[in-house]
Amino acid sequence: MDGVERDVVVVGAGFAGLAAARRLREAGKRVRVLDARDRVGGRVMRGNLAGQTIDLGGQWVGMGHDRLSALAVEAGCSLKPQYVQGDKLLSVGGRQKRYQGLIPPVSPGALAGMGWVLWRLRQLQRGVPGHTPWESTKAEALDACTVARWRDRNLPTADGRALFDVATRAVLCVEPDQVSMLAFLHYLAANGDFETLTSTVEGAQAATVEGGMHALARYLAEPLGAELRLDTPVTAISQQGTRLVIQTTAGDVHARRVIVAMAPAMAGRIAMTPFSAEREQLAQRMPMGSVIKVQVAYAQPFWRAQGLSGEMVSDTAVFSPVFDNSPADGSVGLLVGFIDGAEALRWSGRPEERRRAVIESLVQSLGEAAAQPIDYVDQDWIADPWSRGCYTGVPTPGTLSRLGPALRAPCGAVHWAGTETAEAWCGYIEGALSSGERAADEVLEALA
Numbered sequence: 001m002d003g004v005e006r007d008v009v010v011v012g013a014g015f016a017g018l019a020a021a022r023r024l025r026e027a028g029k030r031v032r033v034l035d036a037r038d039r040v041g042g043r044v045m046r047g048n049l050a051g052q053t054i055d056l057g058g059q060w061v062g063m064g065h066d067r068l069s070a071l072a073v074e075a076g077c078s079l080k081p082q083y084v085q086g087d088k089l090l091s092v093g094g095r096q097k098r099y100q101g102l103i104p105p106v107s108p109g110a111l112a113g114m115g116w117v118l119w120r121l122r123q124l125q126r127g128v129p130g131h132t133p134w135e136s137t138k139a140e141a142l143d144a145c146t147v148a149r150w151r152d153r154n155l156p157t158a159d160g161r162a163l164f165d166v167a168t169r170a171v172l173c174v175e176p177d178q179v180s181m182l183a184f185l186h187y188l189a190a191n192g193d194f195e196t197l198t199s200t201v202e203g204a205q206a207a208t209v210e211g212g213m214h215a216l217a218r219y220l221a222e223p224l225g226a227e228l229r230l231d232t233p234v235t236a237i238s239q240q241g242t243r244l245v246i247q248t249t250a251g252d253v254h255a256r257r258v259i260v261a262m263a264p265a266m267a268g269r270i271a272m273t274p275f276s277a278e279r280e281q282l283a284q285r286m287p288m289g290s291v292i293k294v295q296v297a298y299a300q301p302f303w304r305a306q307g308l309s310g311e312m313v314s315d316t317a318v319f320s321p322v323f324d325n326s327p328a329d330g331s332v333g334l335l336v337g338f339i340d341g342a343e344a345l346r347w348s349g350r351p352e353e354r355r356r357a358v359i360e361s362l363v364q365s366l367g368e369a370a371a372q373p374i375d376y377v378d379q380d381w382i383a384d385p386w387s388r389g390c391y392t393g394v395p396t397p398g399t400l401s402r403l404g405p406a407l408r409a410p411c412g413a414v415h416w417a418g419t420e421t422a423e424a425w426c427g428y429i430e431g432a433l434s435s436g437e438r439a440a441d442e443v444l445e446a447l448a
């Protein structure tokens with residue numbers, strides 16, 4: 001590739017990079033997109049289970065994810081509402097109960113505690129701007145307090161605390177003592193609220209894409225043709241005169257502007273000249289969450305016949321939360337769920353043992369019918385060298401208040417995209433798309 005020159009090089013062919021490239025090309029710019037992997041989509045990835053095409057990474061379209069919904073329509077893919085008929089299962093404090101609706105079957109004390117906490121979080125998030133959380137009046141104090149400390153002060157019962165921890169892990173894939181209240185409230189403010197994030201109907205898990213979310217990444221990438229270069233890790237970006245030199249394992253590319261479209265932790269692995277001390281340190285202090293996504297197939301969705309929706313949450317099971325992921329015709333029964341936070345670290349690198357542990361946990365919840373799956377697949381995102389964890393980068397306590405502005409501040413002619421940089425829906429595909437468009441607009445203004 002030596003000597004190749006483009007107006008803009010986009011590094012990363014996830015949804016952020018693909019959205020940036022699309023907007024730049026629509027404005028008539030010569031764009032090249034480089035990705036380290038042999039496929040597009042980044043944290044969105046295609047898989048196969050029992051003959052069905054599935055998503056091993058991001059899959060749900062949430063309420064308010066308008067860009068993503070519009071993209072699905074444009075690509076000719078319909079949205080399938082998440083299956084929610086029947087009772088959910090909740091297991092907290094060693095007791096499993098069935099329930100419907102939003103109110104979990106826990107003790108009156110735990111319920112009152114959860115009600116108070118949800119109300120209090122909604123109050124607190126009002127003081128944290130979704131796009132500039134570091135500007136909130138109590139930014140430093142909130143950034144110095146971990147979610148675990150706040151939880152202990154606000155939730156008196158063990159069941160209430162256990163339920164809160166399960167939900168926090170499911171949302172961020174970190175433990176409550178690894179994240180500050182500022183980062184947590186920012187995530188809530190940028191994504192609706194805690195209930196939206198943990199809900200199916202009218203929440204972040206509202207619908208899936210027929211044919212798979214990854215089909216939308218391929219749809220965005222298709223017009224790029226030969227300007228998309230896969231298997232091309234970028235190792236360094238340096239300013240030389242008025243040009244940027246993008247070093248890859250397949251040679252150099254030159255450009256007037258670069259958009260680096262990936263999580264800060266991954267961007268931090270690219271050697272940068274010029275160099276931003278704040279961006280560099282942010283990259284070191286915004287590690288990825290820990291998650292293994294698991295899918296299990298059965299000959300039929302047998303739980304439906306038991307009046308169950310397939311939605312399960314447990315404070316002790318390896319595999320939680322879980323949802324029904326069966327095709328619309330119910331021709332085969334698929335369950336999808338997560339091993340997250342500290343549990344994901346515990347089970348990473350142990351594929352056979354974790355498969356057994358997952359099936360055992362399903363047998364405990366659903367009975368012996370769960371003992372005989374016809375297929376199984378999981379994706380350990382911690383072990384993925386081009387993600388190094390998921391769903392998203394989570395700033396450590398004390399980071400967002402000090403280094404937050406470096407998320408989006410361009411570094412010379414280098415601009416930043418990626419869901420972590422989004423002003424709304426950060427952590428989600430919707431945020432990735434908007435971040436790419438925002439970075440493209442910055443570049444277009446700079447090149448005008």
Ligand SMILES: Cc1cc2nc3c(=O)[nH]c(=O)nc-3n(C[C@H](O)[C@H](O)[C@H](O)COP(=O)(O)OP(=O)(O)OC[C@H]3O[C@@H](n4cnc5c(N)ncnc54)[C@H](O)[C@@H]3O)c2cc1C
Binds near residue numbers: 058427429
């Ligand atoms: C298990 C899981 C479940 C999820 N569930 C959902 C969901 O249901 N709904 C939802 O909206 N979101 C979900 N997400 C989150 C969603 O997938 C991400 O927010 C989104 O895909 C991020 O897109 P991105 O473009 O910002 O980053 P990425 O997708 O990470 O793209 C970055 C790209 O940069 C490339 N790259 C990295 N380093 C280099 C380098 N040095 N050189 C060249 N290329 C490089 C990577 O290969 C990658 O393709 C989930 C994620 C996971 C993993």
